[in-house]
Every structure is written in C-alpha cells, then in structure tokens.
Amino acid sequence: MTNGKEKPTNRxxxxxxxxxxxxxxxxxxxxxxxxxxxxxVDYWISSLIILNLFVLLFEHVPVxxxxxxxxxxLFDIFSVFIFTLEYxxxxxxxxxxxxxxxxxxxxxxxxxxxFAIIDLLAIAPFYLQAFISIDLRILRFLRLLRILxxxxxxxxxxxxxxxxxxxxxxxxxxxxxxxxxxxxxSLQNLFDYFIVSFVIMSVIAVILESVQSIYYIFNLxxxxxxxxxxxxxxxxxxxxxxxxxxxxxxxxxxLGRFKQAKTGSxxxxxxxxxxFFLEMFLHHLFDLRFIRVxxxxxxxxxxxYTNAISTLTTVVGREWPVLATSAFIMxxxxxLTASLGYLFEHxxxxxxFENIPQSIYWAVITLGSVGYGxxxxxxxxxxxxxxxxxxxxxxxxxxxxxxLSSAFTDQLRIDRETLKNELYDMLxxxxxxxxxxxxxxxxxxxxxxxxxxxxxxxxKAKYDRELKNNTATLPLHKIAATPEHAVExxxxxxxxxxxxxxxxxxxxxxxxxxxxxxLSSKELELWKLIHKM
Numbered sequence: 001m002t003n004g005k006e007k008p009t010n011r012x013x014x015x016x017x018x019x020x021x022x023x024x025x026x027x028x029x030x031x032x033x034x035x036x037x038x039x040x041v042d043y044w045i046s047s048l049i050i051l052n053l054f055v056l057l058f059e060h061v062p063v064x065x066x067x068x069x070x071x072x073x074l075f076d077i078f079s080v081f082i083f084t085l086e087y088x089x090x091x092x093x094x095x096x097x098x099x100x101x102x103x104x105x106x107x108x109x110x111x112x113x114x115f116a117i118i119d120l121l122a123i124a125p126f127y128l129q130a131f132i133s134i135d136l137r138i139l140r141f142l143r144l145l146r147i148l149x150x151x152x153x154x155x156x157x158x159x160x161x162x163x164x165x166x167x168x169x170x171x172x173x174x175x176x177x178x179x180x181x182x183x184x185x186s187l188q189n190l191f192d193y194f195i196v197s198f199v200i201m202s203v204i205a206v207i208l209e210s211v212q213s214i215y216y217i218f219n220l221x222x223x224x225x226x227x228x229x230x231x232x233x234x235x236x237x238x239x240x241x242x243x244x245x246x247x248x249x250x251x252x253x254x255l256g257r258f259k260q261a262k263t264g265s266x267x268x269x270x271x272x273x274x275x276f277f278l279e280m281f282l283h284h285l286f287d288l289r290f291i292r293v294x295x296x297x298x299x300x301x302x303x304x305y306t307n308a309i310s311t312l313t314t315v316v317g318r319e320w321p322v323l324a325t326s327a328f329i330m331x332x333x334x335x336l337t338a339s340l341g342y343l344f345e346h347x348x349x350x351x352x353f354e355n356i357p358q359s360i361y362w363a364v365i366t367l368g369s370v371g372y373g374x375x376x377x378x379x380x381x382x383x384x385x386x387x388x389x390x391x392x393x394x395x396x397x398x399x400x401x402x403x404l405s406s407a408f409t410d411q412l413r414i415d416r417e418t419l420k421n422e423l424y425d426m427l428x429x430x431x432x433x434x435x436x437x438x439x440x441x442x443x444x445x446x447x448x449x450x451x452x453x454x455x456x457x458x459x460k461a462k463y464d465r466e467l468k469n470n471t472a473t474l475p476l477h478k479i480a481a482t483p484e485h486a487v488e489x490x491x492x493x494x495x496x497x498x499x500x501x502x503x504x505x506x507x508x509x510x511x512x513x514x515x516x517x518x519l520s521s522k523e524l525e526l527w528k529l530i531h532k533m
C-alpha cells in the first residue's frame with residue numbers, strides 16, 4: 001500500500017552514519033550500488049564533454065568566435081572547473097575503490113591509472129598556459145583531449161560486451177551490437193545513442209542549411225557533417241543487412257537479407273543515405289540539389305527507437321469503423337459547406353467562389369476553425385452560415401482527435417495489462433530467465449516504462465502468483481470465508497474475463513450468446529461492461 005507520498009524514484013538505501021569518504025563514494029561513484037547517482041554523474045560529464053566539442057567547432061568560425069570571445073572563455077573556465085572538481089573527487093575517493101584499495105600507495109596507483117591520466121590531460125592544457133606560453137591554436141587542439149574522457153564509459157561497456165559474447169562469431173557480435181538482445185549490454189545502448197545523436201545533428205543541419213546567412217558561414221562544416229553522417233548511416237545499414245541472418249525470421253543468406261531490406265525500418269535507413277549517393281554519381285547528368293531536402297527522411301530513423309507508430313497503427317486499425325464514419329460525416333459536411341458557400345457568395349465574389357471545387361478550400365479552413373482570412377464571405381447569408389458551420393466544425397472535426405487520444409491511452413493500458421499477465425505466467429517457476437528478461441525489457445521500452453514501473457509490475461505479478469498458489473487449491477466457500485482471498489480471487493476472475501474480452505471477437509461472441517439464450521440479458525450487459533473496461 002502507498003501513502004500517497006511515495007517518491008518518484010527509489011534511491012539507494014545508503015546509511016548516513018558511514019564515514020564521509022565511503023558515503024560519498026557509494027552515492028557518486030560506486031557502480032555496484034543500484035539507484036545511486038553514478039549513472040547521472042557519468043551522463044552529465046559526458047554531456048559536458050560533447051558540448052565542449054561543439055564549442056571547439058564554433059571557435060573555428062571567426063564570425064562567431066570574434067564576436068563572443070568572452071563567452072567562449074567563460075565556458076572554458078566553467079568546463080575546466082567541473083573537470084578539475086571531478087578529478088580531485090575521484091582522487092579523494094580512490095581509497096574506496098576495490099581496484100586500488102589493496103595497494104599501499106593507492107592514490108599514486110590511481111594517478112598513474114589510464115582513466116586518471118585521461119582526466120588529467122583534459123584539464124592540463126588550461127593550467128599549462130599559465131606557466132608556459134602556448135599558441136592559442138595549439139591550446140585549442142590540446143583541448144580535444146577531453147574527448148578521451150568518454151572512454152570512462154566506453155571501456156567498461158566494451159568489457160561487458162566482450163564478456164557477454166564470449167565464444168560467439170563475429171557476425172553474432174555485430175548482430176548483438178545493432179539489434180536489441182540479451183547480448184548487447186550497455187554497448188548496444190551506446191550505439192543507439194550514437195545513431196540517434198547523428199540523426200538529430202544531421203536533420204538540424206539540413207534545416208539550418210536553408211538559412212542562407214547560416215549556410216554561408218558553415219558551408220564547409222555542413223559538408224563535413226553530412227559526409228560523416230552518411231558514412232555512419234551507411235555502415236549501420238550494412239551491419240544490419242550483414243547480421244540480420246542471425247535472427248530466425250531472416251536466417252536464409254540471400255532471401256533473409258532481402259526480406260530484411262524490405263522491412264519498413266530498412267527502407268527508411270536506405271532512403272536516409274540515398275540522396276547523397278544520387279547527387280554524388282548523377283550530378284553531372286541532372287541538377288539534383290533539390291533532393292537534399294529529402295535528407296530530412298533521416299528523422300524517420302528515430303521511429304526504430306520508439307514503438308509509438310506501431311501502437312498508433314494498432315489503435316487506428318481497432319477504431320477504424322468509428323474513424324471511417326467520422327471521416328464520412330466530415331466529407332459530407334465539407335461538400336455541403338462548399339456548395340452553400342458557392343451558392344451564397346458566387347454572385348458577390350465570383351473570383352474567390354468561382355466554383356464548388358474552389359470553395360472546398362474555404363470550407364475546410366472554416367470547419368477546421370483555422371480561418372486564414374484570405375477567403376471570407378461578405379453576404380449576410382454567407383456570414384450567418386459561416387458562424388453556424390464554424391461552431392459545428394469545432395465538434396465534428398474534434399471527434400477523430402478525441403477518439404485517437406482515448407483509444408491510444410486505452411491501448412497502452414491494455415498492453416501494460418498484457419505485460420503484467422505475461423509476467424504472471426513467467427513467474428510460474430518462480431524466476432525470470434535471461435530470455436524472459438529480454439522480452440520484458442523490449443516490452444518495457446515499447447510501453448515507455450521505466451525500471452521502477454517494471455519492478456512494480458513484477459512485484460505485483462509475484463504477489464498475485466503467490467496468492468493464487470495459496471487459494472487455488474481451496475474450495476470456493478473457504479475462499480469466500482476470507483475477505484482478502486475473496487477479493488483477490490475476484491480480481492483473478494475479472495482479469496481472466498478481461499483477457500477473454502481482449503482475445504475474443506466481440507460481434508461473434510454476442511451472436512453466439514444470443515443463440516438459444518446462452519446468456520441472459522444481465523449477463524450480456526455485464527460482458528459488454530467488462531469489454532469496455
């Protein structure tokens with residue numbers, strides 16, 4: 001039971017009476033403590049490193065750098081302060097790290113460790129310039145060493161990936177890297193973040209290229225970024241086609257790869273790189289600069305990392321009869337509005353209401369409550385009709401949006417209920433296997449559930465499973481004798497009824513129920529009520 005004051009996340013239970021150094025280490029840097037701040041620290045440091053790379057890029061654009069030297073310098077001081085603070089915090093807490101704890105000169109051992117050297121190189125150029133005269137261009141180059149700090153995240157992920165893929169083939173490892181599986185580990189997540197980052201950067205670049213003043217300044221940078229992005233996306237596409245045969249659904253060497261190439265995500269990947277190669281090889285035959293705008297299709301690559309589109313497709317398919325009816329009413333209303341507009345306004349404005357097809361544009365923007373004002377009625381009857389139709393349009397045009405919104409929420413609820421039932425079945429043996437955990441993680445990602453929410457579902461499924469095991473063998477009158485057991489038994493029956501309602505065709509069920517009065521009217525009403533839940 002909750003008291004209504006539950007925290008949004010369950011942080012690690014670390015005793016406050018620990019020595020300060022141990023307490024800080026367990027909160028900030030200990031990778032073996034769940035739900036501490038170690039991941040957040042790595043995330044923000046990594047974000048600052050990447051931001052430094054962008055700043056270095058802008059420093060090489062004189063138009064921007066010369067006008068904002070002061071702000072660039074302040075940002076550099078801020079970055080060095082954070083990296084310096086991180087270095088000394090890690091140095092202070094090294095005594096709690098199991099890797100150095102057994103050494104007599106543990107801090108010296110930490111100072112000469114690869115990660116500590118990388119951290120020192122990230123800040124050394126800034127302090128060196130105070131004692132040594134360093135050319136500013138060389139200093140900017142040395143600051144690129146900050147990117148090495150990303151190895152603090154990358155190296156452990158590579159070690160984990162190597163451990164998970166021991167004795168596996170090269171193609172299996174490639175498959176584990178580009179496709180979600182139990183063998184991917186943290187490295188597969190980093191690979192996804194890398195691709196998503198390039199997608200976002202390349203799309204932003206395409207948008208900014210359309211601004212002539214920006215394109216004039218960053219022309220070379222845009223070309224380099226686009227070339228690198230195409231190289232990354234092409235490599236990713238080839239890796240997916242090469243390794244897809246490890247999936248049982250695409251196991252045949254040629255047909256399997258062809259089948260993978262025909263999937264929606266692969267077609268999007270191909271279209272993301274196609275404009276570059278068309279322009280490269282056919283520019284001498286045709287003027288293909290117009291296809292550059294199709295690079296915005298790269299934005300569709302992000303659909304691979306969310307299943308919102310598939311959920312929306314399911315919702316539209318489920319609610320299609322109602323949506324089709326609504327669309328039909330909207331179509332009739334548009335045609336009627338256009339016809340009346342032509343009838344009332346043609347004589348007064350023959351240039352704007354020349355015919356009914358031309359009036360359809362005015363009808364749509366009127367019913368949609370947009371009203372650009374470029375076409376508007378001037379006759380009294382036309383204006384009265386516009387007021388009435390505008391009010392009608394608010395309700396009629398809002399129906400599909402309301403239907404989709406409620407159906408989308410309902411579909412997510414059904415999917416989460418289904419996941420809970422799957423967890424219930426998985427816990428029949430008392431444990432969740434790695435394969436089952438992989439399924440749960442994929443479903444959780446699809447349903448936008450965080451780790452805490454998944455854990456709650458698992459705990460609830462465990463509780464229901466244990467309670468069922470306690471009451472399953474009891475006769476009904478003994479279950480009824482204990483209110484707690486009776487409530488849980490009722491919930492189990494209702495859950496089974498809901499599953500039956502989801503999996504059974506509603507129309508066929510009701511037809512079968514009416515034959516020979518198999519269900520009474522009250523029982524049928526109860527069924528319909530359960531189906532709506």
